[in-house]
Amino acid sequence: MAEVWIGLDVYGPQSEIERFRKICLAPARYGANVKGVLDIVRVAREYAPNERSSSAITLCGEAWNLREEAQKHSGTFGFKFDMAEFHEELFESLVRAFPALAFYCGCIGSGDEFMGYGWFNGPATGNAFGYFDVPEDYWSSTSQDRDPLDRLLHERRVAAIQGKALLASLAKLR
Structure with a gap:
């Protein structure tokens, strides 16, 4: 396998998203590496130094080719990046x-060895991350989007997360 292409959508309180961006993405954007190296590997190593999973995290090496997406709503943030291997331990x-x-x-x-999708720390009704075979027509099909019902359910789960984040922000203001 040459590399893995990854897309990550982050949901929650905007203050936590900004903290995530500052710790994990700012070093990549403002560092010397112009390729857009993502710093989540370093962060993950710091949070798992004594766990058996840390060896897997060390093996996954760097992340590169960081592409941030426009933030559509407060409480959401998406970006894409590439890695040599995919390790669930990194996201855990x-x-x-x-x-x-x-x-x-x-x-x-x-x-096209595999594809995976799902939640890490997602809503109880959401599907945990899992691996799947890549459909034969994946790249040639007219749409690579989810089934309309799956998309609607995903949007409802995201709305619930955003609602909880808004309530938490309002509680802090009191």
Whole structure:
């Protein structure tokens, strides 16, 4: 496998999303590496130094080719990046580092060996991250979007997360 292409959507309180961006993305944007290296691997190592999963995190190496997406709403943030391998432990470490955030991850091996999608620290009604075979017509089909019902359910789960984040922000103002 040459590499894995990853998309990550982050949901939760805007203050936590900004903390995530500052810790994990700002070093990449403002560092010397112009390729857009993502710093989540370093963050994950710091949060899992004594766990058996830390060896897997070390093996996954760097993340690169960071592409941030426009933030459509407060409480959401999406970006894409590439890695040599995909390790669930990396994302589980991010959940420990940012427990107030929910992460929806989608990935595909560059040689179509596998694809995966689902939640890390997501809503109880959401599907946990899992691996799947890449459909034969994945790249040639007219739409790579979810089934309309799945998309609607996903949007409802995201709305529930955003509602909880808004309530938490309002409670802090009191």
